Structure formats: structure tokens, C-alpha cells
Amino acid sequence: MPVRSAPFRPLSAAVVAAVLVAGATGCGEEDRTGREAASGAAAPAASASASVSAAATGASPSGAAPSTASAAPATSPPGTDTGIGTGTGTASATAPAVPAPRTTPPPAAPTRLTVAVETRGGRLSLARGGPAQEFTVTLRNGNSAGYRHLLVSFQMEALVGGSGGGAGPGAGLALERRDPATGAWRPAVLRIAGDRKPPSLFTGGSALALGEVRVERYRLRANAAGPVGSTPVIVSFIDTDADREAAGHVNLLNTTR
Structure with missing residues (x-):
């Protein structure tokens, strides 16, 4: 049996307007969602950067006191000579004593009877x-x-x-x-x-x-x-x-x- 196509019926103006409004709304939501995702990803990065700067300078970016971990000086393994005069250095911290030069008295002048x-x-x-x-x-x-x-x-x-x-x-x-x-x-x-x-x-x-x-x-x-x-x-x-x-x-x- 031959198929007959349905006759083309033009859309009404109301339908066309409704489709355009729905498309615009969906694009706006996608743009807003993308911007929020981008801003949320950038926030942790900024916090990490601020933390690194605070640890390097000894001050927090917010003006609060630095943590104990960031303020404590670095320590060296036992037995390592750091060259700093802490009182616990090795023999390199003090120079060896130099003995005083020995002087030989001149011989006595010859005398006779x-x-x-x-x-x-x-x-x-x-x-x-x-x-x-x-x-x-x-x-x-x-x-x-x-x-x-x-x-x-x-x-x-x-x-x-x-x-x-x-x-x-x-x-x-x-x-x-x-x-x-x-x-x-x-x-x-x-x-x-x-x-x-x-x-x-x-x-x-x-x-x-x-x-x-x-x-x-x-x-x-x-x-x-x-x-x-x-x-x-x-x-x-x-x-x-x-x-x-x-x-x-x-x-x-x-x-x-």
C-alpha cells in the first residue's frame, strides 16, 4: 500500500516563541553553571598559594599568627656539623692551639783565665x-x-x-x-x-x-x-x-x- 505523507503544516507563532524562550533559558543555565564550576576550582588554588606564601614568609595571609610547624626552624640530623655556633659543634668550631716558638739563647761569649x-x-x-x-x-x-x-x-x-x-x-x-x-x-x-x-x-x-x-x-x-x-x-x-x-x-x- 502506498504511504502517503502528512501534509506540512506551518507552526504557529506561539509555538515558535515558546521554543526560543526555552533555548535561551537552557543556555543561560549552562553558562551560569560553568562560571560557578570555574570559580569553585579557582578558590582552592588560591588558598594553596596563600598557604605556601605564609609558610615561606612566616606570616598568614589573613594576618593571624603562623602555626607552630611553619615557625619552627629546620633541624639537621644528629652528627651533622651545620657550621653554626650552637655550642655543640665538632672540632671544626675551634681553631687548634698554636705552640709558642722556641727561642734558643745565644751561646755565652768565650772567656779565659x-x-x-x-x-x-x-x-x-x-x-x-x-x-x-x-x-x-x-x-x-x-x-x-x-x-x-x-x-x-x-x-x-x-x-x-x-x-x-x-x-x-x-x-x-x-x-x-x-x-x-x-x-x-x-x-x-x-x-x-x-x-x-x-x-x-x-x-x-x-x-x-x-x-x-x-x-x-x-x-x-x-x-x-x-x-x-x-x-x-x-x-x-x-x-x-x-x-x-x-x-x-x-x-x-x-x-x-
């Missing part, structure tokens, strides 16, 4: 047959050399004038040395001659260590029959091990009347 001959008035004044006059000989060693045998020797030229000169070790004069161990006076050699005896011919002497000081006591007396006059007594100091004079000579003036 010095001698001195002293008596009352600075000279011998003797009278034939009179009392003896004492004098001292002081040996003060330095820091350069010690002596095993250091000899003190005495020599003088023969006196002229008077009578009873004669020959012999003292030629009218008697020299004695006081023994420091016993205190007794013992004869000592006084050479009477006009020439010089070579040091190599002397023997004997006493030890004198480094820095040692030794004082020897002597006395000289004029015999009743001895000569008179003035001539010095030459006191010499000889190192008999080295065959040389240790410190030259000292002259002790002497007058016998």
Missing part, C-alpha cells in the same frame, strides 16, 4: 830581719779551657846595694806558701835571675776546672843579712802540660830596706 795579685798598700815593703808581708794570688778560670797542671811561678832580679846579698834560691829573701789543707806555711821557689826561664822547663802545678776560682796565699820576708833595694816580683802562670804561659805575668812591686 784571669789573675790578680793583691797585697796591703798595693806593694811589698820589707825590712831586713822584720816580719813577712802577705799577698794573695787569685786565679779565675773562664769557659774556654780547663787546666790539669797550672803553675804559679815567682822570679825577680837580684837586688843591688847593701851587704850580704849572696846567691841561692831566695838570695836573702824567703818566700812561703800557705797550705790550704793544713794552714801551715811551706817554702816556695823564688827564682833570682835576669833572664827568662823557658816555659817548657817548668813542671808541676794544680788543676783548675772551667769556671773555677782559686785563691792562694803567700808571704815574703827579708833575711837580716839580705840585700836592700827595689825590684818587682814577677808572678807568672804556666800551663805545664802545654809548655806555654797561660796568662802572662803580673808584677808586684817590692822594696826592701
Whole structure:
């Protein structure tokens, strides 16, 4: 059976108006719903941004006090040296002590033997047959050399004038040395001659260590029959091990009347 189409009937003006109103209303609702959804999604993002800023600056965006978690300083694991002077740092917090430089004192200047001959008035004044006059000989060693045998020797030229000169070790004069161990006076050699005896011919002497000081006591007396006059007594100091004079000579003036 053939199908017959329904005849086209134009819509009335009222129907067309109703359709247009419904379409406009639906579009408005969709636009409003989209805007509300967009604004709702943006709000959490803004809050998150504000929270991050507050945690970074230590202040809340609303002006309220920051939370304890955001205000507390960051801590480091135990045993980590942060380099901050908190009093709990390791050895790197304090510099090692530097020892003071050692100073070496300069060596002492070399010193040598010095001698001195002293008596009352600075000279011998003797009278034939009179009392003896004492004098001292002081040996003060330095820091350069010690002596095993250091000899003190005495020599003088023969006196002229008077009578009873004669020959012999003292030629009218008697020299004695006081023994420091016993205190007794013992004869000592006084050479009477006009020439010089070579040091190599002397023997004997006493030890004198480094820095040692030794004082020897002597006395000289004029015999009743001895000569008179003035001539010095030459006191010499000889190192008999080295065959040389240790410190030259000292002259002790002497007058016998």
C-alpha cells in the first residue's frame, strides 16, 4: 500500500516563541553553571598559594599568627656539623692551639783565665830581719779551657846595694806558701835571675776546672843579712802540660830596706 505523507503544516507563532524562550533559558543555565564550576576550582588554588606564601614568609595571609610547624626552624640530623655556633659543634668550631716558638739563647761569649795579685798598700815593703808581708794570688778560670797542671811561678832580679846579698834560691829573701789543707806555711821557689826561664822547663802545678776560682796565699820576708833595694816580683802562670804561659805575668812591686 502506498504511504502517503502528512501534509506540512506551518507552526504557529506561539509555538515558535515558546521554543526560543526555552533555548535561551537552557543556555543561560549552562553558562551560569560553568562560571560557578570555574570559580569553585579557582578558590582552592588560591588558598594553596596563600598557604605556601605564609609558610615561606612566616606570616598568614589573613594576618593571624603562623602555626607552630611553619615557625619552627629546620633541624639537621644528629652528627651533622651545620657550621653554626650552637655550642655543640665538632672540632671544626675551634681553631687548634698554636705552640709558642722556641727561642734558643745565644751561646755565652768565650772567656779565659784571669789573675790578680793583691797585697796591703798595693806593694811589698820589707825590712831586713822584720816580719813577712802577705799577698794573695787569685786565679779565675773562664769557659774556654780547663787546666790539669797550672803553675804559679815567682822570679825577680837580684837586688843591688847593701851587704850580704849572696846567691841561692831566695838570695836573702824567703818566700812561703800557705797550705790550704793544713794552714801551715811551706817554702816556695823564688827564682833570682835576669833572664827568662823557658816555659817548657817548668813542671808541676794544680788543676783548675772551667769556671773555677782559686785563691792562694803567700808571704815574703827579708833575711837580716839580705840585700836592700827595689825590684818587682814577677808572678807568672804556666800551663805545664802545654809548655806555654797561660796568662802572662803580673808584677808586684817590692822594696826592701
